Amino acid sequence: MDERQTIVTRRVILLLVLIAGIAAAIMWREHLSTAALAGWLEQYGWIAPLIFVACYALATVLFMPGLVFTLAGGALFGPYYGVLYNLTGATIGATLAFMVARYLAADWVARRTGTRLRQLVDGVEREGWRFVAFVRLVPLLPFNLLNYALGLTRIRLSHYIISSMIFMAPAGAAYTYLGYAGREAAAGEEGFIRKVLLAIAVVATIAFLSHLMMRKRRNNHG
Numbered sequence: 001m002d003e004r005q006t007i008v009t010r011r012v013i014l015l016l017v018l019i020a021g022i023a024a025a026i027m028w029r030e031h032l033s034t035a036a037l038a039g040w041l042e043q044y045g046w047i048a049p050l051i052f053v054a055c056y057a058l059a060t061v062l063f064m065p066g067l068v069f070t071l072a073g074g075a076l077f078g079p080y081y082g083v084l085y086n087l088t089g090a091t092i093g094a095t096l097a098f099m100v101a102r103y104l105a106a107d108w109v110a111r112r113t114g115t116r117l118r119q120l121v122d123g124v125e126r127e128g129w130r131f132v133a134f135v136r137l138v139p140l141l142p143f144n145l146l147n148y149a150l151g152l153t154r155i156r157l158s159h160y161i162i163s164s165m166i167f168m169a170p171a172g173a174a175y176t177y178l179g180y181a182g183r184e185a186a187a188g189e190e191g192f193i194r195k196v197l198l199a200i201a202v203v204a205t206i207a208f209l210s211h212l213m214m215r216k217r218r219n220n221h222g
Helices: 003-031 034-042 045-061 066-103 106-113 116-127 129-137 143-150 157-187 192-221
Strands: none
Touching (some): 034 045, 034 157, 045 143, 066 143, 116 129
16 A cells, blocks of 8 residues: 555544544533533542543534533633633634644535535635634634634634634633623522623623624625
8 A cells, every 4th residue: 555545544534533423422412511511520620621621622623512611611610711721622622623624524524514615715815814803703604613614725724723712712701701600600609690690791792793793794795
C-alpha cells in the first residue's frame, strides 16, 4: 500500500469513527441534562474543570447540545470561571470540528449544510474574519454545524479561532450566568430572584441585538 492509499485509509477510518460517535451521541443525548452533567462532574474535585472542558469540546464535535454544557458550566463553576471554562471548551471543540471538515469530511459536511454553504463561502470570501464574527453573533446555522461548515471556507485557522473565541463570548457569558442563577434559585440563595431576572434580561438583550444585526445586514445587502 503506497503513501496515498494509507492516507485515504486513515481518513476513511477517522470518518467512520466520527460518524459512529455522532450516532452514539444522538442516541444518548436524551439522557443528558444540566443537572445530570453537574452531578457527574462534582465527584471529580479539582480536576473537574479539565474534564468539563474536554467533554465540552468532544460534545461540540459530536453535535451534542452545547447549551446544556454552558448552563452546567455556570452552575458548577460560577459566572467567572464558568465563562472561562465554557469558552475554552467551545473554542477547542469548534476548532476540532473546523479541522475535521477542512481535512477529512468535506463532502459529508457539504451535504449537511446544503444551500447555506454557498452563502457562508461567499461571505467569508468578501469579509474574512468579520463574517465569522457576524455568524457567531447571529448564527446562520446551528452552532455545531456552523463549525464544520466554516471549515469548508478558505479562512485562515488563526483568524477563525480568534474571531470565534471573541464573538462567542457575549452569548456564552449570558447563558453561563443563566446557569449560575438557576443554581442559586434551586439552592434558595438570597437574592436569587434578582439574579434570575438579570440573567433572563441579558439573554433577551443578546437575542434582540442579534435580530437587529440580522435585519440591518439584510437591508444593507438587499
